[in-house]
Amino acid sequence: MQKLIYTTILASLVFIAGCTGSQYDLDDTAAVVKGEEITVGDVLFVYNADDDELPDAVDAYVMEYLVMQESKKMGIDVSEKVEMHGQFLGRYPSEDVDTDQANEVRQFAESRAELFDMEPETYLEEYTRKRSELSAYSNAFFEEHVDFEELDADEDIEEVDATIQQIINDLYEEYEDEIEFHIE
Incomplete structure (x- = not known):
């Protein structure tokens, strides 16, 4: 399970794309979940999405939230x-480290920090904390609902994914009346 968390975070760091000229302000409401507001900034802090991708990012963030x-x-x-x-x-990688991975992390942190008017080191630290928190809660939640230790090593990953997706769908249906999307 630890490997899944590390892989998720590293995959998120590697995905580098620009997010300029948005029609949304960071403080615009993206959604409200059980009375708690989620802003465009909250979503874009952990998902690197342009305006076309933002509705999908909001949807994913709402589910994680x-x-x-x-x-x-x-x-x-x-x-x-x-x-x-x-x-x-x-x-944040030291400037002395000149590897592809270190350069990608620096590029990611610098581009995202600019959007949030932060220092790259501060952004990366906060991004990692938020991404880790969402992942850790998700992992713990699904460990409570799926007995991963009982799975056969040859268990079909698609079956596990379907089970997790059904849990998410059931949770969404339970609170559907308390979820309001402002960006779709």
Whole structure:
């Protein structure tokens, strides 16, 4: 499961795209989930999306946010995991390090930090913390609902994905009346 978290974070860091000239302001409301406002800035902080991709990013963020809310409601605490991940993954690479991966991380952090008027080091640290928190809550939530240890090593990953998707769909249906999308 730890490998899944690391892979998710690294994959997110590698995905580099511009986000300029948006028709949305960072403080525009993207959605409201169970009374809590999610802004365009909240979504764009963890998803690198242009205006065309923003509705899908909002949808994905809402689902992650809903899972996080449910995890907290269940009393799940992921603070230690988030802190541990931040120590290993949230560090801005030194300029002395000239590898493709370090250069990609710097490029990602610099482009995103500019959007949020932050220093790249600060953005990367906060991005890693938020991304780790969402991932840790999701992982803990699904571990409560799916017995991963009982899965056969040859278990069809599509079946597991379908089970997780059904859990998400059920959760969404349960709170559908309390979710309001402002960007679709």
